Amino acid sequence: MATNPLGIELDQYKWGFRDPERYVFKSRKGLDREVVEMISYMKEEPDWMRAFRLHSLEVFLKKPMPNWGADLSELDFNDIYYYVKPTERQGRSWEEVPDYIKQTFDRLGIPEAERKFLAGVGAQYESEVVYHNLKEEWEKKGVIFVDTDTAVREYPDLVREYFGTVVPPEDNKFAALNSAVWSGGSFIYVPEGVHVDIPLQAYFRINAENMGQFERTLIICEPGSSVHYVEGCTAPIYTTASLHSAVVEIIVKEGARCRYTTIQNWSKNVYNLVTKRAVAYRDATMEWIDGNLGSKVTMKYPSVFMLEPGAKAEILSIAFAGKGQHQDPGGKVVHAAPYTQSVIVSKSIAKDGGRAGYRGLVKVYPGAKGSKCAVRCDALILDEHSRSDTYPYMEIEEDEVAVTHEATVSKVSDEQLFYLMARGIKENEAMNMIVRGFIEPVAKELPLEYAVELNRLIELEMEGSVG
Amino acid sequence: MTADLIVRDLHVAVEEKVILKGVNLELKKGEIHALMGPNGSGKSTLANVLMGNPFYQVIKGEVLFKGEDLLSMSPDERARKGLFIAFQYPVSIPGVSFASFLRTAVSARRGYEKELMPISEFQKLVREKLGLLQLDPSILTRYVNDGFSGGEKKRAEILQLAMLEPEVAILDETDSGLDIDGVKVVAEGIQALYERSQGNLGILLITHYSRILKYIRPHTVHVMFDGRLVVSGGPDLAEELDARGYDWIREQYAVVTAEIQETGAVRRAGKVFWVQH
Ligand SMILES: Nc1ncnc2c1ncn2[C@@H]1O[C@H](COP(=O)(O)OP(=O)(O)O)[C@@H](O)[C@H]1O
Ligand SMILES: [Mg+2]
Numbered sequence: 001m002a003t004n005p006l007g008i009e010l011d012q013y014k015w016g017f018r019d020p021e022r023y024v025f026k027s028r029k030g031l032d033r034e035v036v037e038m039i040s041y042m043k044e045e046p047d048w049m050r051a052f053r054l055h056s057l058e059v060f061l062k063k064p065m066p067n068w069g070a071d072l073s074e075l076d077f078n079d080i081y082y083y084v085k086p087t088e089r090q091g092r093s094w095e096e097v098p099d100y101i102k103q104t105f106d107r108l109g110i111p112e113a114e115r116k117f118l119a120g121v122g123a124q125y126e127s128e129v130v131y132h133n134l135k136e137e138w139e140k141k142g143v144i145f146v147d148t149d150t151a152v153r154e155y156p157d158l159v160r161e162y163f164g165t166v167v168p169p170e171d172n173k174f175a176a177l178n179s180a181v182w183s184g185g186s187f188i189y190v191p192e193g194v195h196v197d198i199p200l201q202a203y204f205r206i207n208a209e210n211m212g213q214f215e216r217t218l219i220i221c222e223p224g225s226s227v228h229y230v231e232g233c234t235a236p237i238y239t240t241a242s243l244h245s246a247v248v249e250i251i252v253k254e255g256a257r258c259r260y261t262t263i264q265n266w267s268k269n270v271y272n273l274v275t276k277r278a279v280a281y282r283d284a285t286m287e288w289i290d291g292n293l294g295s296k297v298t299m300k301y302p303s304v305f306m307l308e309p310g311a312k313a314e315i316l317s318i319a320f321a322g323k324g325q326h327q328d329p330g331g332k333v334v335h336a337a338p339y340t341q342s343v344i345v346s347k348s349i350a351k352d353g354g355r356a357g358y359r360g361l362v363k364v365y366p367g368a369k370g371s372k373c374a375v376r377c378d379a380l381i382l383d384e385h386s387r388s389d390t391y392p393y394m395e396i397e398e399d400e401v402a403v404t405h406e407a408t409v410s411k412v413s414d415e416q417l418f419y420l421m422a423r424g425i426k427e428n429e430a431m432n433m434i435v436r437g438f439i440e441p442v443a444k445e446l447p448l449e450y451a452v453e454l455n456r457l458i459e460l461e462m463e464g465s466v467g
Numbered sequence: 468m469t470a471d472l473i474v475r476d477l478h479v480a481v482e483e484k485v486i487l488k489g490v491n492l493e494l495k496k497g498e499i500h501a502l503m504g505p506n507g508s509g510k511s512t513l514a515n516v517l518m519g520n521p522f523y524q525v526i527k528g529e530v531l532f533k534g535e536d537l538l539s540m541s542p543d544e545r546a547r548k549g550l551f552i553a554f555q556y557p558v559s560i561p562g563v564s565f566a567s568f569l570r571t572a573v574s575a576r577r578g579y580e581k582e583l584m585p586i587s588e589f590q591k592l593v594r595e596k597l598g599l600l601q602l603d604p605s606i607l608t609r610y611v612n613d614g615f616s617g618g619e620k621k622r623a624e625i626l627q628l629a630m631l632e633p634e635v636a637i638l639d640e641t642d643s644g645l646d647i648d649g650v651k652v653v654a655e656g657i658q659a660l661y662e663r664s665q666g667n668l669g670i671l672l673i674t675h676y677s678r679i680l681k682y683i684r685p686h687t688v689h690v691m692f693d694g695r696l697v698v699s700g701g702p703d704l705a706e707e708l709d710a711r712g713y714d715w716i717r718e719q720y721a722v723v724t725a726e727i728q729e730t731g732a733v734r735r736a737g738k739v740f741w742v743q744h
Contacts, residue, residue: 416560419557421519421542422518423572423576424631425546437563440561
């Protein structure tokens with residue numbers, strides 16, 4: 001077995017592992033006003049946040065389910081826990097983190113990864129962040145990296161100014177749901193001109209049957225600043241359906257740069273319905289890098305609204321759908337100002353009856369002249385039972401723009417397979433190499449340890465795919 | 468000593484069409500055989516079928532490699548046992564770096580099962596071989612054959628030959644598409660590898676022109692025509708083909724095929740002979 005950089009025991013990892021549940025508080029299943037009030041009460045939130053939650057609940061209850069995209073008919077909102085608290089108090093230092101949680105992190109390789117690569121960790125175990133570590137020099141520079149619950153308590157003015165402004169509860173049913181019951185997530189504030197040069201990382205994990213995970217992330221990049229946030233998800237495998245519905249809001253101000261990297265590997269029963277959106281101002285750059293391997297269903301379309309001239313957006317995504325999985329990722333770029341530029345690259349792989357594809361929207365408003373947009377989506381289908389769907393929507397309302405779209409659907413080429421095998425490489429390894437090569441244009445943008453982990457995960461998914 | 472590669476009465480079809488119509492060939496380690504013949508006569512088909520390309524169907528015949536039944540082995544098994552082909556048209560594999568591909572291949576050939584050969588050892592090996600073929604080390608960071616020039620592709624194939632150290636190598640028109648200097652570099656590289664192998668490398672050199680044979684002296688020259696090896700001889704046969712072209716073979720072949728319809732025996736017309744099995 002090849003060495004695994006994160007020290008995960010892969011066999012166990014493949015089947016998932018769980019710790020016994022030890023909760024101080026566990027809310028009941030289902031969602032109503034009382035549950036929302038309870039969450040807000042438990043968190044000792046200010047009135048405005050409680051009002052925001054209750055308003056969002058109203059919106060959620062009124063909004064219909066989306067009637068496009070993946071099949072969500074098996075999702076039962078009454079069969080989900082909306083809030084679970086792992087410990088009474090939040091761990092302030094590593095020593096204070098409960099042992100059983102450390103054990104889980106050990107299996108995920110987080111402490112080791114931290115030693116090597118991490119500068120700051122925000123690890124969300126269940127619905128709350130239990131450990132946060134931020135490098136001192138960044139604190140001195142005024143960088144804030146805390147869980148969002150803490151941010152509401154300690155930086156109420158900052159949170160209140162931006163929270164819900166990029167993704168309002170009215171945006172869609174799942175954004176409304178998250179707004180009503182959110183818990184955890186990361187809050188990052190980068191002051192003007194400050195460059196955070198080591199990626200900020202967080203690991204998320206669900207660990208209770210039928211428990212939803214509704215983290216809420218808010219990133220604010222002041223003018224001329226830069227940050228790279230990395231969110232890695234791995235999850236154990238359960239027998240009944242579970243829901244992950246996050247909201248990520250990012251504000252990238254003039255000349256600032258933000259990169260947000262995710263690899264989700266939710267267990268194969270999770271509905272992963274995430275709203276991610278950024279606004280980019282003059283000459284700002286927003287990059288979404290998104291890898292989707294796990295989950296039963298993923299619907300996720302990271303978007304960038306380019307509001308002022310010179311703003312740039314890049315959305316890179318990889319999706320892998322195996323048996324029983326439907327990956328419906330994509331991206332959305334809105335050119336609302338002249339001379340804005342965007343690139344979308346999507347790579348999807350389907351095998352064993354899985355469905356993976358691309359759903360995207362390119363919107364160019366009148367007056368956004370001189371803008372450029374390039375969309376490229378490639379699908380690789382590994383067998384005849386699997387499928388790929390591409391839905392590239394374009395709404396171009398300005399003539400003076402350059403928009404290109406390229407799409408390919410292919411099978412693993414016999415010629416390539418033969419070439420590799422003619423060099424002594426076994427068929428399954430040859431297949432893996434071709435698949436890795438296929439995603440390489442996106443994978444090379446990942447931090448090294450994530451690229452290695454992604455390759456390893458794809459190898460696991462590929463097991464048994466060839467005879 | 469029996470030959471390392473023995474091909475007996477090999478018949479091969481591509482999509483129902485019969486291409487090889489009874490090929491017989493014996494090659495020992497330490498020997499160089501040139502395989503010549505006009506375009507479309509089946510040279511690449513023979514090379515591919517020996518390597519196990521699933522696109523080609525064997526309909527009849529047998530092949531022994533080091534005494535074992537080659538045709539029952541998968542292509543990767545054949546390669547690990549020491550068979551190699553330098554492709555006429557190497558395919559590109561976007562996204563796979565040439566270095567990681569080479570390291571994986573060499574590791575497989577050298578019997579590493581789970582892990583790869585140590586990176587330091589690999590680098591030492593590859594640096595030396597790059598020099599031999601006058602290849603820029605930057606080629607290692609590029610994707611396999613992707614955007615390679617014609618000459619780079621051919622040299623990259625021979626680099627793989629050098630790295631994998633096979634016992635029998637089939638070189639399919641490694642000299643075509645190269646300018647004079649390109650042919651010289653590649654041919655000298657092959658000759659150097661051959662000499663270093665000290666009798667442990669057998670080569671089947673498929674070529675269209677005799678120009679590469681100035682650098683690499685074959686022991687035997689075969690001519691393929693219409694899916695059969697119809698003439699075999701010494702190095703001077705190559706010169707004769709160079710001087711006279713293939714027309715005389717075509718004429719003699721026509722005589723033989725006409726006669727054989729009637730008698731079914733061993734036939735010969737000039738240099739062209741044909742054994743009917
Ligand atoms: N991949 C292929 N697809 C279709 N026909 C092929 C293929 N390979 C070979 N053939 C046919 O087989 C015959 C021999 O071709 P080939 O072996 O390439 O000859 P050579 O290498 O001697 O030029 C030709 O008639 C060619 O059309
Ligand atoms: Mg040929």
